[in-house]
Amino acid sequence: MxxxxxxxxxxxxxxxxxxxxxxxxxxxxxxxxxxxxxxxxxxxxxxxxxxSPGFINCHCHLELSHLKGKIEKNTGLIDFLGKIMVERNATDLEISTAIASAESEMLQNGILAVGDICNNVNTITQKTKQHLFYHNFIEVAGFPEEMANPRFEKILEVYHQFKTHFSKSSIVPHAPYSVSTALLQKIVDFEDNNLISIHNQETIEETILYQQKSGGFADFYSRFNISMDSFEPKGKSSLQDILPQFKINQPLILVHNVFTEEADVQYAKSFYGDLISNLYFCLCPNANLYISNRLPNVEMLFNNNCNFVIGTDSLASNDQLCIYNEINVLKKHFPFIPMENLLQWATINGARALQVDDIYGSFEKGKTPGVLLLxxxxxxxx
Ligand SMILES: [Zn+2]
Incomplete structure (x- = not known):
């Protein structure tokens, strides 16, 4: 039939x-x-x-769903992260109930596949129900170099638990301001890592840290007695500093890109050369507005033909998990972008980024991409 x-x-x-x-x-x-x-x-x-084919959400943290409405808006990223650390504890029931309801919200909003950041195993039970496709980005952080080995060993345990249930999992760095060179090297060299994602240039403080070893993150680390001894700034932007540590044949999703400048994009283009299609720029506009009321320079990124995908980020920094809403926010703030492009970012580009374009992302014979009415x-x- x-x-x-x-x-x-x-x-x-x-x-x-x-x-x-x-x-x-x-x-x-x-x-x-x-x-x-x-x-x-x-x-x-x-x-x-x-x-339209079903939407692909390239950046989410399902495990933070119980933080919906708990963190006030426009605090800036550093205060936001501090509040996440304080607020993320909750009962198992609160956490699992929120995860289930966030997932059903995504389903209702036409999302079929998700790139989901995981710091723990809290989402495994819900994900085994296979309501949605997930690529699990098992995330690790640790700024002092001496933390590289213990942190990596610890995250390997989480990774192996995911891997027993889901083949599509990789170990990923949290952000340039929270991983050391040694830790990043371990991640990049990890044999099963065919897809990496990293929070990139979400705040100007990341740039200040990388250029001057000062600013909000330096204060934050000294407040929590976290050593910065192993970090030597090279006077470059964070992206230009860390990108050479990645492999150009290893697809990478840069998430947020609020403070990415044209020089960074030019640098990335020359670093990747013919393999530039392996580099994705994930936009999460609602989360950027929520946390710092500022958006990436989408016009510059667009004029540089960046390979865009779209994410919702988590319910800690968004009132809903809805890619269509992200599209509409982008349309409102950047009206020069044709709707056709925005839809492409949300469908085929996302499916390519998560390496599921054989199933999702377009109306082509043999695929099961879902059909949405917009x-x-x-x-x-x-
Ligand atoms: Zn995030």
Whole structure:
């Protein structure tokens, strides 16, 4: 039994299809054909709005879902991180209930695949229900060099627990301001790491730390007696400092990029060369507005043809987990970006970034990408 679907417009993951196109979908949600409506026979269902493949959320922290509404807005990143440390403890029931409800919110909002940051095993039980596809980014931090070995050994245990259930897991660094060269080296060299993600240039304090070894993070580390002895600033931006430690054939998702400058992008382009498609810039505009009321220079990134994907970040820094909402916020602040591009970032680009474009991200024969109806809101129809 096939369903035949058409709408005011169909976006196929790459572009809008010619008017009068239709989708043939089988009972398992598999795309059987994309063809002119006139060739689809009768019983074609018409929808008012845009049909789109399901959304890909490239950056989330499902395990922080119980922090929804707990952290005040516009505190800046350093205070935000301090509050996360204080507030993240809760009962197992509070944590697991919040995880389940955040996941069902994502499903409801048309998200099919998620790149999810994990510092612990709290999300495993929910994820084994396989309601959504997850790439688990098992995250490690530790700024003093002497912490590299113990922290890596500890995170390996978490990683192995994920790996028993899910093949798609990797070990990733938290941020340039929170990993040492030694720890980053261990992560990059870890044999199973085919995909890495890192929080990048989320705050100007990261730049100040890397250029002058001072500012908010230096204060933060001295307040908590965390040694900075092993860190030597080279006067470069954090991105230009750390990027040479990565391998150009190892796909990397840079998350946030609020303080990324054109010189950083130029540097990244020359570092990756022909393999620049391995570098993704993940935008999480609602989280940036929540934490610091500031957005990345999307115009500059766009003019430099950066490979964009979109994330929601966690409910600690967002009122909802909804990629369509992120798209609409980007559209509002950067109206020059065509909707076609924004949808591409949320679908095929995200699927490529998470290495699931054989299943998700576009209406192509054989894929099961989900079918969303976009209008005022988002509704999943397949
Ligand atoms: Zn994050």
């Amino acid at each position: 096939y369903r035949k679907l058409t709408a005011t417009r169909i976006f196929n993951g790459y572009q809008y299809l010619p008017e009068g196109s239709a989708l043939l979908v089988d009972e398992n949600g598999r795309i059987v054909d994309v063809l002119p409506e006139t060739e689809a026979g009768n019983e074609v269902e018409f929808f008012e709005g845009t049909l 209008g005022e809101g988002v509704m999943r129809i397949v």
